[in-house]
Amino acid sequence: MLAKRIIPCLDVTAGRVVKGVSFVELRDAGDPVEIARRYNEQGADELAFLDITASSDDRGIIYRIIEQVATQVFIPLTVGGGVREVGDVRNLLNAGADKVSINTAAVLNPQLVADAAGRYGSQCIVVAIDAKQTGPDRWEVFTHGGRNATGLDAVEWARKIQDLGAGEILLTSMDRDGQKNGFDLVLTRTITDALEIPVIASGGVGNLQHLVDGVKKGGADAVLAASIFHFGEYTVRQAKQFMAQHDIEVRL
Amino acid sequence: MGNLRSVEQALRNVAPDAEIVVTDDPEVITSAKRVVFPGQGAMPECMRELDARGLRDAVLLAARSRPFLGICIGLQMLFEHSAEGDVAGLGILHGKVVRFDSNMHDALGNKLKVPHMGWNQVHHVQHPLWDGIEQDARFYFVHSYYVQPQDASLVQATSKYPQSFVCAVAKDNLFGVQFHPEKSHTAGLKLLQNFVQWNP
Numbered sequence: 001m002l003a004k005r006i007i008p009c010l011d012v013t014a015g016r017v018v019k020g021v022s023f024v025e026l027r028d029a030g031d032p033v034e035i036a037r038r039y040n041e042q043g044a045d046e047l048a049f050l051d052i053t054a055s056s057d058d059r060g061i062i063y064r065i066i067e068q069v070a071t072q073v074f075i076p077l078t079v080g081g082g083v084r085e086v087g088d089v090r091n092l093l094n095a096g097a098d099k100v101s102i103n104t105a106a107v108l109n110p111q112l113v114a115d116a117a118g119r120y121g122s123q124c125i126v127v128a129i130d131a132k133q134t135g136p137d138r139w140e141v142f143t144h145g146g147r148n149a150t151g152l153d154a155v156e157w158a159r160k161i162q163d164l165g166a167g168e169i170l171l172t173s174m175d176r177d178g179q180k181n182g183f184d185l186v187l188t189r190t191i192t193d194a195l196e197i198p199v200i201a202s203g204g205v206g207n208l209q210h211l212v213d214g215v216k217k218g219g220a221d222a223v224l225a226a227s228i229f230h231f232g233e234y235t236v237r238q239a240k241q242f243m244a245q246h247d248i249e250v251r252l
Numbered sequence: 253m254g255n256l257r258s259v260e261q262a263l264r265n266v267a268p269d270a271e272i273v274v275t276d277d278p279e280v281i282t283s284a285k286r287v288v289f290p291g292q293g294a295m296p297e298c299m300r301e302l303d304a305r306g307l308r309d310a311v312l313l314a315a316r317s318r319p320f321l322g323i324c325i326g327l328q329m330l331f332e333h334s335a336e337g338d339v340a341g342l343g344i345l346h347g348k349v350v351r352f353d354s355n356m357h358d359a360l361g362n363k364l365k366v367p368h369m370g371w372n373q374v375h376h377v378q379h380p381l382w383d384g385i386e387q388d389a390r391f392y393f394v395h396s397y398y399v400q401p402q403d404a405s406l407v408q409a410t411s412k413y414p415q416s417f418v419c420a421v422a423k424d425n426l427f428g429v430q431f432h433p434e435k436s437h438t439a440g441l442k443l444l445q446n447f448v449q450w451n452p
Contacts, residue, residue: 001358001412003371003390040437045371045392070261076392076435093255098435121293123367123394124255167367167394196354198365221365251371251390 003251004215005045005222006239007078007200008229010035013052015061019178019227029230033068039229040073042236045251047073048101048170048224051081052145063095070096080128080170089116093124101170103128104143107150107157110164117165126200127166129154131187132174139173139187146174158191166197170224173203178227180206188218200224208234208242215248259290259323262434266445278310286448287314290434291325295349295397296337298325308342315344320426321447327421327428328399336397345423347401358414367396368413374431376409376420381427381446389439391431393419398430425452 010017010032017035018026029035036047047069051062059082066079079092080101089100106113106127117125130146131139131154139154158169171191173184183201192199201220205211205228214223228234240250256274263272273280281287289311291298302308314320315330322330331341334349341349356364371390376382398417401407408427409420419430427447433440 001372001414002364002368002393005370070258071265074258074262074265074435074437074441076394094257096255096257096261098255098258123292123369168369193363196366198367198369219362222370 001249003045003249004220004243005200006211006236006243006250007046007048007222007224008035008039008044008236009048009050009202009224009226011050011052011226012062012065012081014058015065017230018052019230029227032065033072035230036069036073039236040075043240043251044075044236046076046078046222048078048080049097050101051079053082063091066092066095066097078126078170080126085112086115086119089120089125093120097124099124099126099168101126101128103130106161107141107143107152110160113161113164113166117167122165122167125166126168126170127161128170128172129158129191130172130174131184133184133187137186137190139184139190142174146177154187155190155194158195162195162197168198168200169195170200170202176204177202179204180227182206182210183214183218183220183223185213185218188214188220192219192221198222208239211239212243212246212248215243216246255292256290258432259288259434262441262444263288263448266441267448270448276305276307278307281307281310281314284314284318286319286321287311288321288323288447289315289326289329290323291327291329293325294336295325295328295334295341296339298329299339299341302329312342312344315342315426318425319447319450319452321444322426322428323434324395324430324432327430328397330421330426330428331399331401334397344426345401345406345421345428346403347399349397349399351397352413352417356414364414367394369394371436372411372413372419372431374409374411374419377407379408379422379427380450380452381422381443382408383442383446385439385442385446391419391429391433391436391439393431395430399428
């Protein structure tokens with residue numbers, strides 16, 4: 001049967017992998033190509049790269065990184081951050097990305113999701129949703145790296161982008177991101193139950209039990225984590241072995 | 253048509269001395285010793301593009317005459333008909349392409365998502381392209397449709413989601429896979445290496 005995926009996420013700025021807490025306080029974690037290679041050797045199922053470069057001058061850096069990774073690492077590569085138009089999707093695919101993640105631009109212009117999926121196929125269009133709890137069983141979508149409230153309900157928004165042709169959702173709980181106290185399992189379960197397409201849970205992983213909970217309680221199809229892998233707390237393989245011990249189907 | 257670069261990179265990795273060309277030129281296809289026919293996205297658009305670029309005859313000729321590997325929609329296009337957009341395929345192989353049911357569930361009652369996306373086990377029969385690949389090795393899939401060949405003897409591998417479905421077929425010099433060998437790490441690279449050395 002299909003395995004649940006573990007996806008290490010590399011936040012990249014100025015050619016380095018960094019990791020922050022709740023989208024701020026960045027800490028250096030190393031060279032992206034080297035880190036990608038290491039996770040691949042450890043059995044990562046996919047790699048996500050998020051270009052968090054603020055200045056558009058540095059946009060070329062992510063293309064060069066993806067090009068280098070793609071010649072050495074033969075697993076799916078998802079790249080997001082700063083994708084504004086169909087041309088950005090094309091450039092990232094040409095650099096070697098297999099999937100492109102769209103966040104803010106999807107909210108500003110939902111047609112972009114439809115256009116990109118129509119052009120390159122739903123399988124390569126991931127829509128990233130940054131959601132923040134605003135009430136019991138209610139989450140609002142935020143954009144611009146979590147700075148701007150949109151007034152959009154996360155569940156309704158997820159359904160809409162599924163209908164527009166997104167192939168997958170990358171769901172980040174802003175309340176949990178970097179906190180290391182686990183995924184927002186209610187949010188994850190609510191979104192995954194509402195959709196036909198796969199959901200990647202993100203934000204808040206601090207230990208391996210959190211990954212198990214994301215799949216078993218949250219119903220996630222894939223789990224994404226950054227800091228537990230970057231700073232050597234666990235290897236990807238340890239995470240997979242732990243999940244397998246908890247009766248989760250993984251690729252070992 | 254999705255990411256041809258990934259297929260190119262993986263072929264370069266397994267065949268560093270070969271000349272590998274990504275092309276939509278019928279003459280280049282016709283003069284190639286081996287042809288890889290990847291496809292991603294939607295079948296109607298892939299068929300339309302094939303004709304718009306005048307590639308149908310070159311692909312048909314290649315599929316009849318030399319080692320030929322269809323990947324994902326490149327496999328589906330070999331069949332007669334696809335439920336995706338209700339379009340005709342190339343009809344090189346008898347059979348059709350159908351969609352996974354919505355509302356599928358696993359043994360624990362969890363909803364199974366479509367597209368079928370991720371690493372699944374591939375159960376294969378004997379064929380040179382599986383040489384050195386473990387039985388039930390995992391390959392990376394991303395698709396909502398799968399092939400149903402009329403002739404069961406063509407089936408080279410199956411996978412489960414949750415029912416068994418065909419994920420590889422072969423006939424003479426043709427081999428087709430539903431998964432993405434170019435994104436399937438060592439098992440995928442091994443299959444591509446077997447393909448570049450295959451002499452049917």
